[in-house]
Amino acid sequence: MFEHVHDVPPPGAAPDWTIPQDWDAFSADEHAMWDRLFARQCAMLPGRAASAFMRGIDVLKLGRPGIPDYRELNATLMAATGWQVVAVPGLVPDDVFFDHLANRRFPAGNFIRRPDQLDYLKEPDVFHDVFGHVPMLADPVFADYMVAYGKGGLRSLGFGALHKLARLYWYTVEFGLIEEAGALRIYGAGIVSSYGESVFALDDPSPNRIGFDLLRMMRTEYRIDDFQQNYFVIPSLEHLLNVTVETDFGPLYDRLDTLSDVAIAEILPEDRVITRGTQQYARLKAGA
Numbered sequence: 001m002f003e004h005v006h007d008v009p010p011p012g013a014a015p016d017w018t019i020p021q022d023w024d025a026f027s028a029d030e031h032a033m034w035d036r037l038f039a040r041q042c043a044m045l046p047g048r049a050a051s052a053f054m055r056g057i058d059v060l061k062l063g064r065p066g067i068p069d070y071r072e073l074n075a076t077l078m079a080a081t082g083w084q085v086v087a088v089p090g091l092v093p094d095d096v097f098f099d100h101l102a103n104r105r106f107p108a109g110n111f112i113r114r115p116d117q118l119d120y121l122k123e124p125d126v127f128h129d130v131f132g133h134v135p136m137l138a139d140p141v142f143a144d145y146m147v148a149y150g151k152g153g154l155r156s157l158g159f160g161a162l163h164k165l166a167r168l169y170w171y172t173v174e175f176g177l178i179e180e181a182g183a184l185r186i187y188g189a190g191i192v193s194s195y196g197e198s199v200f201a202l203d204d205p206s207p208n209r210i211g212f213d214l215l216r217m218m219r220t221e222y223r224i225d226d227f228q229q230n231y232f233v234i235p236s237l238e239h240l241l242n243v244t245v246e247t248d249f250g251p252l253y254d255r256l257d258t259l260s261d262v263a264i265a266e267i268l269p270e271d272r273v274i275t276r277g278t279q280q281y282a283r284l285k286a287g288a
Contacts, residue, residue, distance in 0.1 A: 004090025004109060004123055013089055017096050019110060021087040023069045030112050031066035037118070037127050038062070040195055048198055050178050050187040052142060052237060056135025067112065068130055077134065081143035085134060091123060094153070094162060101150025104143070106133060119196060132189030133173070141237040142187075146173070148244045161253040164218045171217050172240060177201065177209065177233045184209065184233060184274070200227045206281035207231055208265060211272030214243055215252065220262045229265040229282050233274055 013019045042063070046054065060076050062068060074084040086100065087110040100107050108129035113121045121128070136142045149169060156165040174190040184202055191197045201207070207227070210216075212234040220230060234240045262268065265279050 004111060006089060010089050016100070017088050017092040017107070018086045019089055021070045021110060023067070023071070026067050026112075033112050033115065034067045034127060035065055037193075038131060041131065041193065041198070044195065044198060045186075045192060048186055048202055049192055050136075050185040051180060052139040053135045053187055053192060056138035059138045060135060062131065062135065067126060073130075073134070077138060080138045081140050083137045083143055083146075085130060095157060098150045098153030098157075101146050102154060103150070104147060106137060106146075108134075119194075128189060128193045132193035136187060136189070139237065141241050145237065145241040145244055148241065149173070152244070152249055155249065156253070159250065159253045161249075161256070164253060164256050165249070167218050167220060167222060168214070168244075170222050171220070171230070171232045172234070175201070175222075175228050175231060177231045178237070179233055179235050187237075197227050200281070201231055204281060205275075205278050207275070207279075208267060208273070208277040209233055209275035210267075211235075211274060212240070212243075213272075214247060215255070215259075216262070216268065216271065218252070218256060219259055221264045223264060226285060227281060229277065229279060 009015060009017050042057070057063065059080060060068075060073060062073075070085050070087065077083050077085065081104070083104045083106060085108050086105045088107040090109055090111070092100075092107055097107060106129070109123070109125050111125055112127055113125050124132075137146065153162070153165060153169075156162050172188065174188050176186075176188040177184050177191075178187050179185075186192050186198060186201060191201045204227075206229070208230045210230060210232055212232050217232050223229065265277070265282065267273060267276060
């Protein structure tokens with residue numbers, strides 16, 4: 001169960017659900033948790049994470065000790081791509097989230113996981129949101145993609161198609177892979193902020209790795225409780241942006257309504273299969 005969920009903006013929050021970061025209120029233990037997570041991820045991400053992600057770490061100077069102070073972080077991020085990070089108390093409503101993205105604001109949970117949650121946390125904390133997402137927002141192409149997604153998200157609400165569009169976010173922003181220099185690299189925030197999935201997504205024979213196809217992706221179910229059984233691979237950030245901004249999603253939603261969903265781990269005849277997974281990990285976890 002999520003701990004940081006509210007039906008209405010809690011006391012102290014603005015109508016858009018933002019709150020002061022109040023950086024000085026973070027404890028020494030909370031800063032130490034950030035440093036522990038940061039050191040662990042940065043020790044293993046070179047050669048695994050996308051070049052845009054690694055550049056973002058450097059450009060934004062995220063290697064400084066402690067939870068980043070948004071006053072400093074935003075000055076650099078705004079100069080790079082016009083984006084800024086805003087603190088929120090936890091998960092926010094869909095329309096609020098999309099409006100923030102459409103206006104180059106990334107909402108970040110203003111709390112950090114406890115030591116007993118080091119390896120797994122159901123809801124996004126400041127480490128997932130800032131370490132996982134924000135380095136990619138320093139890349140101009142990906143930054144524009146996120147704006148396009150936010151605008152598309154607001155439009156999707158009028159089509160009743162949010163659950164379909166959510167799959168695009170899940171399989172790109174959260175769990176996307178990219179082809180770089182003949183190899184696969186990670187750019188999805190859910191992977192780069194997870195030690196275990198950073199290894200699993202690239203090295204394990206279990207998951208499928210499938211070439212990016214917008215319609216296919218938006219038909220495909222996903223899991224929220226464990227490592228993914230499918231990863232979709234984009235050829236470049238430019239391709240992801242171009243497909244997103246050049247597609248009229250209205251007719252696409254109509255077409256999706258005529259098609260069945262694709263079950264998790266299913267391979268279709270038309271898929272560009274990079275790796276056909278064994279699905280052994282999922283079967284073992286299911287007790288098969």
